[in-house]
Structure formats: C-alpha cells, structure tokens
Amino acid sequence: MITMPTDAEPFLPFGLPSIGEEEIAAVVDCLRSGWLTTGPRVKRFEADFADYAGSRHAVALNSGTAALHLALEAIGVGPADEVLVPAMTFAATAEVVRYMGARPVLLDCDPDTMNLDADAMEAFLRDQCEPGERGALNRRTGARVEAVMPVHVGGLACDMARIMALANEYGVLVVEDVAHALPSRFQGRMLGTLGIAGAFSFYANKNITTGEGGMLVTDDGEIADRARIMSLHGISQDAWLRFTEQGAWYYEILAPGYKYNMTDIAAALGIVQLRRADDFWASRRRLARRYSGQLREVPEVQIPASGMDEDSHSWHLYVLRLNLEMLAIDRGRFISELKDRGIGTSVHYLPLHMHPYYRDTYGYCPEDLPNAAREYPRLITLPLYPLMADSDVDRVVTAVSDICHKFRN
Ligand SMILES: *Cc1c(COP(=O)(O)O)cnc(C)c1O
Numbered sequence: 001m002i003t004m005p006t007d008a009e010p011f012l013p014f015g016l017p018s019i020g021e022e023e024i025a026a027v028v029d030c031l032r033s034g035w036l037t038t039g040p041r042v043k044r045f046e047a048d049f050a051d052y053a054g055s056r057h058a059v060a061l062n063s064g065t066a067a068l069h070l071a072l073e074a075i076g077v078g079p080a081d082e083v084l085v086p087a088m089t090f091a092a093t094a095e096v097v098r099y100m101g102a103r104p105v106l107l108d109c110d111p112d113t114m115n116l117d118a119d120a121m122e123a124f125l126r127d128q129c130e131p132g133e134r135g136a137l138n139r140r141t142g143a144r145v146e147a148v149m150p151v152h153v154g155g156l157a158c159d160m161a162r163i164m165a166l167a168n169e170y171g172v173l174v175v176e177d178v179a180h181a182l183p184s185r186f187q188g189r190m191l192g193t194l195g196i197a198g199a200f201s202f203y204a205n206k207n208i209t210t211g212e213g214g215m216l217v218t219d220d221g222e223i224a225d226r227a228r229i230m231s232l233h234g235i236s237q238d239a240w241l242r243f244t245e246q247g248a249w250y251y252e253i254l255a256p257g258y259k260y261n262m263t264d265i266a267a268a269l270g271i272v273q274l275r276r277a278d279d280f281w282a283s284r285r286r287l288a289r290r291y292s293g294q295l296r297e298v299p300e301v302q303i304p305a306s307g308m309d310e311d312s313h314s315w316h317l318y319v320l321r322l323n324l325e326m327l328a329i330d331r332g333r334f335i336s337e338l339k340d341r342g343i344g345t346s347v348h349y350l351p352l353h354m355h356p357y358y359r360d361t362y363g364y365c366p367e368d369l370p371n372a373a374r375e376y377p378r379l380i381t382l383p384l385y386p387l388m389a390d391s392d393v394d395r396v397v398t399a400v401s402d403i404c405h406k407f408r409n
Contacts, residue, residue: 064201
C-alpha cells in the first residue's frame, strides 16, 4: 500500500466553484426535460435575478463579455466614439469598445482602492471635453465620449457618487462592469443598477456561476429589448407574436445580431446559485476579515481597502500588495514561493495600457497611467472562495508571513 507523507498538505487552488447536489439535480432535471437551450429556466433565472438585483429588466446571456458588448450596442456606441475604461481591469471591458469600432480611453486607478480614479475621469473631462446632450465632445480628437465603464475591482464599489455626477454633468452614460461585484452595494443600491446598464459575469470563478454566462441588467426597456433582439441574430421576438397566423416558422431579421443567448442548462445552475448568493457572500466576508485581521500585522504587505461599510465589498478577490522595498524578492518569486508551499495565486491585473495591443495601437507608455504602472508589480491575489475553511486562510497567512520573514530586506 502506498501511503502519502503525512505532512504533505493538499494544494490549495486559487479558485474553486461551490457546486452542490442541488445544482447537479437541477441540471439533470433540465437534461431530462428535453429542453436544453433558451427556454423556461432562462425566463425564470431572469425574473429571479431582476428581483434580486432590484432592476426592472434582466437579460441572460452566454457571457459577461456579451452583456458588456450588448450594453454598448444598445446605447449606440459607434466608430467615431470614445469610451472611458479603467486600465486596471480584465480584457473584456475594453475589447467590447473595440467590437463597436470605438476607442477605449484608458484611465488610471485610485491607488487606495485600485478602482477607476474619479480624479482622472474629472481631469480628462475638464481638460479636453465639452458637455453635450448625447456624449461629451472631446475637443482634441473631435470624438464623442459616449460612455464610461466603471469596474468595481475585486467587488469593491467605485466612488459612484462622483462618477455619476461627472457623467451626468458631461452627458456621458455609465455602463457598470459588475463582473466581480455581485452583490455589493453603493449607498444601499446593488451595484450594476446605478448606471444605465450593468453587466454581471457567471464565469466559473465568479461569485455565482453558470459555467459560462452573464446578465445584463437595466431599468431601460428599450435597452433590454434591443439587447434581447441582438442576443439572438437580430431576430424580432415580436414577429413570433404578431404573425402567429403565419405559423411558428415565421421570423424577421431586424439587424445583424449575435449568438449570445444563455442555455437552459446554464440557467438551471444559475437559479440555484442565485439562491445561495447571500450565503456565499457571508462566507467571503468572513474569510476576508480573517485575512485582514492577521495580515495587517505583517509589515511587508498591504491589505486591501474594505470600503465604507460592510456592504461595499463583495470580496470576489483578495488583492494583497507587497511592500517591495522591504523584501529582497520580487512578486514573481513571491508567487513561486507560495506555490512551493502548495498555494495557488493570481494577479489582477497587468494594466491594459501595458498590454501589447493597447500599447502599440494607441501608443501608451507605462507612465501615462502612473498609479496603475506603479501598483502592478506589487499585486498578488490570494485564494478566497466559500469552500475555503478558516484554517485555509490561516495556512495562507502563515505562508505569506514565512516568506516575508525569510526574504526580509
Ligand atoms: C470575468 C470578467 C468579465 C467577463 O466575463 P465573462 O463572463 O468571462 O465574459 C468582464 N470584466 C471583468 C472585470 C471580469 O473579471
């Protein structure tokens, strides 16, 4: 018989979804029902989600990226436009601007929160834009600044009071990237419902998951209708109702749409996951508090900002920052030391303006967005998910402290 060494702790992965018997049963039920693609479970998931988020409409899609894309499409972003995007985000936030042919104007992050810096947004608008009815006019480029896409990084609410006030003053629409934010709030309102539209993601590592999936939320019926039509080849849904005398085979194409609809299999998962969202959130908050309570005693690291109140953070990510001047190793080595101790990590994010595509296409230098460039080499995201036990947090903290001690400058 082969015995494992008793002191070998199992690898603690960076992320793991919480999938229980109820999710498995719901998916099996869907498979047995004979209806796999968009159908009754999607309708139900949309209704449940709208109710949970406090939004009038919810459109279920096959990714969060699709939700961001359809939001920009529905508000009419076009090739002559500019959209303000924080550099500290995932690829999706800016690439959907490129899908519309528009230009993403990358903005710096607030060094405390890593979120879109309202000062940077204000400086851009005041220095080079005139307020307009539909979008601000950028005097330097002649483009219309149609929208701003705040990302609540890690799930921490952006300064929505200032972002909304500036956006309103200049005629810029706010499309929230809430991929990390379910279900954190700003002044009592669920993130994603403050702007004209919000895009949630149900990717495997997000706060609730459908494997792949997303949800567009909005109070604007025209945006919801347009997104629904464009999510399925631009086919008019009304045609099915209006022309029933022509038979169920009849449809009309109103625009060259996309193929972004969610399956009922995914929605079956989502319905159950959404019921568990508040429990997941409580676990994430508990684990994050435990991390911060211990890591604030370690001088070589900086703990993440936790927001104005308990509700401001979903704790999707726990982003630690290294005080590099106190350490003899860099972030890459720190990550491999954690891996040697059986702990998975990630980095959120290499700022967009430092990626080859955005750097080369728009001619950015790292120093153009100094906060993002300065903070990037310090970032390490630690494991944080509801399946973790308190003892897993303690183990990560012990490993971090041990590495800091061993490699102290
Ligand atoms: C995950 C993510 C998305 C995209 O979501 P998908 O469902 O993977 O398409 C968008 N923005 C951010 C910040 C994300 O983390």
